[in-house]
Amino acid sequence: MADQTESAAAMSSPRGLPDDQVDRTVRRQVAVRLEGVEVRYGDTVALQDCSFEVARGETVALLGPSGSGKSTALKAIAGFEKVAAGVVTIDGRDITHASPAKRGIGIVVQSYALFPHMSVRSNVAFGLKAHKTDRDAIKPRVDEVLRMVGMLDYAERLPRELSGGQQQRVAIARALATRPEVILLDEPLSALDAAMRRDMITELQRLRAELPDVAMVYVTHDQSEALALADRIAIMRNARLESIDTTERLFTRPPTEFTAAFLGGADVLPVQLVRGAEAGEPIVARYGSVELRASGHDGVAGSAHVALAVRPWAWRFTRTSPANGLEVTVQTEQWRGSVRHVTAEVVATGQRIGVDVPVLVASPLKAETLWVEVDPSDVMVVPADVDEPAGAAVVSATIATEGGR
Ligand SMILES: Nc1ncnc2c1ncn2[C@@H]1O[C@H](COP(=O)(O)OP(=O)(O)O)[C@@H](O)[C@H]1O
Ligand SMILES: [Mg+2]
Incomplete structure (x- = not known):
């Protein structure tokens, strides 16, 4: 597996963008790679010829207007939508058509999606049980991830007894519980008010430092979140990846008018x-x-x-x-x-x-x-x-x- 990963990382730039726009800044080991990925909903092409890479320890933000294909790109990585063309790999493994459960991905979406009748602890333990984690290992792991997101004191509460920000912390803990190699976040803060959003950005920055091997893809339409959290930003426009580069270069030397x-x-x-x-x-x-x-x-x-x-x-x-x-x-x-x-x-x-x-x-x-x-x-x-x-x-x-x- 190590050989495969290294050869994937050493491969030339993916097609679809001019060489000078593609991922020249990826230096660490590539974890996620999309190459020429296309997703269609009937006649609508929701994602076209999309190529980019995310390294271990790196956060790439997908930023763009509503309907530009950001969520669709995440779904292609997660396995929630059928990929019509192109290849998705994780650590060099071709997972283009693998079932979502086999991909080793943690997902956080806007709407928390916690089970309302289950305690915080049961919500976080759910994925571990589904993964057939050893019974004795579940409690310590749940405690560990709840501590990471500052929610250990709330373990016995129900979701409705928590604020929006607290529910989102639990959703993040649940995504982390199974130690995924890749974490995908789709507008995770957009249901929160402005003050809570600022707190959560700081919280996510802190959490990021505790996950040095995890590749993160963070979808947002809010550029302040992308600027605060991303190592690189990919700008999406009309189902295409318009440009991708380090936050600083994209900001100071934008490669396109858009x-x-x-x-x-x-x-x-x-x-x-x-x-x-x-x-x-x-x-x-x-x-x-x-x-x-x-x-x-x-x-x-x-x-x-x-x-x-x-x-x-x-x-x-x-x-x-x-x-x-x-x-x-x-x-x-x-x-x-x-x-x-x-x-x-x-x-x-x-x-x-x-x-x-x-x-x-x-x-x-x-x-x-x-x-x-x-x-x-x-x-x-x-x-x-x-x-x-x-x-x-x-x-x-x-x-x-x-x-x-
Ligand atoms: N389930 C679906 N069925 C049909 N069209 C869809 C579906 N989901 C998304 N689309 C369309 O695909 C395009 C991209 O959507 P999406 O990836 O959700 O955009 P974003 O996340 O950037 O707002 C849009 O034109 C949207 O209307
Ligand atoms: Mg979306």
């Missing part, structure tokens, strides 16, 4: 490259009648089709024409926690962009002519989307982000 707009929020400006540059030097690009400089890139060839992406926090309003910026008129304003989110229309193009203003800064006046300025190092350069005009990608990403799940 990734830039969806993860962290950014407006994508369609531009013509005026002057290409090596990494570190600013490029110059024409946006409408304006030239913008950008140095947030790793080198751009002279003929490349690129777009610029700017996050709302990177713009600053100015009352005089700036060195690197755009003339705008303010359209709307919305309070969002610690910032006011301003929608501004670019005079040169009519495109609307988002600008975050700290709440303590005096409000920019509506209809007054203003400029927004951006530091070239805060302007990201992304490959232009060939399928869709940039404006359309931004609109769909904005809707997806704000629409929630």
Whole structure:
């Protein structure tokens, strides 16, 4: 088995994505691998040509809008949906068509799914009994996993006597009880209120450290959960894996327009490259009648089709024409926690962009002519989307982000 695992880990990149987008960051032993996986519901293709890997000890978050195929990808790994094409392996074993019970996977879903008439202890013991665990070994293991999730004192209670967060801890303990090699979590925090969700993120981070050999796949539509918990993030879009990389790289060097707009929020400006540059030097690009400089890139060839992406926090309003910026008129304003989110229309193009203003800064006046300025190092350069005009990608990403799940 060890040989098989190592050869699986050493195999070349799975097909379906350009080499430079596939899992270059997996260095540890591969635990889960999907290769060209397709799942259909009747005529609907819910997952298409999906390839990625998860290493032991690694957490990969699947992040994307509702309906993008995240849960379907988890079901393909868990064995809950039939795989129409492609291969799923765990530790090098082909489990594409194995029954769910034979896969050694622990699963946590949004709705807790605890048995209501059974105590916490019985709920957690259930899987161990099903696995024909030695009777004497059950109690110590149940105690151990309940302690891990901080629920040992609640062992004799019924699920209805627990808060949502406590029920979810029990569900996690139940998933851990049989020592699975792979744990799949599907929106595990989305039924909880915001304060409970923050606590549980901290709790999951702590728990992760106690499970150094477990591969985790964490499905969420909430990017703050993905950013907090994942080593790598896979962005899903329209039944496809759009991009996958370390959280930091995906955030700072988004490989597609959609990734830039969806993860962290950014407006994508369609531009013509005026002057290409090596990494570190600013490029110059024409946006409408304006030239913008950008140095947030790793080198751009002279003929490349690129777009610029700017996050709302990177713009600053100015009352005089700036060195690197755009003339705008303010359209709307919305309070969002610690910032006011301003929608501004670019005079040169009519495109609307988002600008975050700290709440303590005096409000920019509506209809007054203003400029927004951006530091070239805060302007990201992304490959232009060939399928869709940039404006359309931004609109769909904005809707997806704000629409929630
Ligand atoms: N049981 C099902 N029968 C038919 N269509 C389904 C079923 N489950 C999911 N779908 C469809 O498959 C697509 C992907 O769904 P899903 O993986 O649940 O998305 P996500 O988890 O990203 O919100 C969607 O278009 C959804 O409507
Ligand atoms: Mg889902």
